[in-house]
Amino acid sequence: MRLIDLSSPIDARFWEPDPVIHTAMSPAEGARHMSEELRAHMGIEFDVDALPGGEFLNNDTLSLTVHTGTHVDAPAHYGSAASYGTPRTIEAMPLDWFFAPGVVLDLTSFGTGAAGPTVIEKELARIGYTPSPGDIVLLNTGAAARVGTPAYFTDFTGLDGPATRLLLDMGVKVIGTDAFSLDAPFPHIIRTYHETGDTSVLWPAHFLGRQREYCQIERLANLDALPEPFGFQVVCFPVKIAGAGAGWARAVAVLND
Template sequence: MRLIDLSSPIDADFWEAEPMEHKVMTPAEAAVYMTDGMREQFGVDLDPAVLPDGEFLNQDILTVSTHIGTHVDAPSHYGTRTGHGGPPRTIDEMPLDWFQRPAFVLDVRGAGTGAVGADVLAEELARIGYRPQPLDIALIHTGASAWVGTQRYFTEFTGLDGSAVDFLLDFGVKVIGTDAFSLDAPFSDIIRRYRETGDRSVLWPAHFAGREREYCQIERLGGLDALPRPSGFTLTCFPVKIARAGAGWTRAVATVED
């Protein structure tokens, strides 16, 4: 068995559309931080100098959105309405068996910037000779991960329209992943098409589909070109258990039998 990392890093040196901060605390700085905290919180006094080399343990403090890096979107991310009538589930409420499943990859790298529909996905499934099974994880290979860390990553990629999402969900798929910034088309493309047509259905249809049919997205995957074949592997992508959150980071890993 071979493990293939399909994740993008959380890196404060990357260009990001949202603010992010990564503070690295050295072991010496952490010694002062820890002993000050012990004194304030527990009334325990300890001189940092008594620690070996005057050091405690390195600390990393991150201020970051749950949508930076490879992450899973929960139904609550899409809005307050659901097709089943109850409140949309948050990331800590999602069933774990959705996130360790057989997976398949659909290559849309030739489609360009914008959104593709069900017809494109149907043609790609026919090309690779695969029929999705219930709870399979669908992965969309756009090639956008080549630009991760740059502004271009957020403006040039292929998303899905509503028909494409429904097409996959009709097979019983519950998790759809992409190596792009979003499962929808880039913001600029969406707004351009809306202004040209006045058609509200072009406004984030892949996300808003989750208001009618419960499913999760994995966004900002990486390394899909390292997969040796388009199907016949398992994806593990358990989301971090963040209480009441609309998304959680994941280390997505493919298990491939050679």
């Protein structure tokens, strides 16, 4: 068995629309913090000099959104109501959705914009594969090469509504991408809307989640490291954050060599 990490990191050094704030507590600071907490909350005095090297344990505090780094979007992210009932939050999603056979589609030649169903059909025909119900479909757009930069949020391939619906009609419950969003970039969407006046171009992949219950994995990485387009398992369990519309995930491909 071989494992391939498909996750991008949460890194406070990266450029993000909502910056990550990462505050690190050293082991020495952890010792002083522990001593102060014991005194304040339990009335216990403790001399940190009794600890080896005067150090206890380090700790890290982060301020970030649940859409930072590789994460899974829950149906609740797409809106407050859905045709199938109340959209579920991330901790309520079935675990078996996130451990399933995977297939990766190469969209690296498409460029910036929203790919339609013809693009998906052509790529599936090229690799000779039809997704089965429950498969996890991964989109390799090439966006991972720009992670950490402003271009990561403006230059990538998304899906339009019909392309997303095509995959859902095949029984797919989870669609993943190495890009910031499963939809086209915000500037492309707004520009297209202003040019056409067509409201269907406004985040169709996300808003389709109000009609069809499914999840997205966004901000994947290393999809080009997969040796074959299918024949592997994807594991991408989201962190169990109560009431949240998304949860961070360590996405991994499992290959049986």
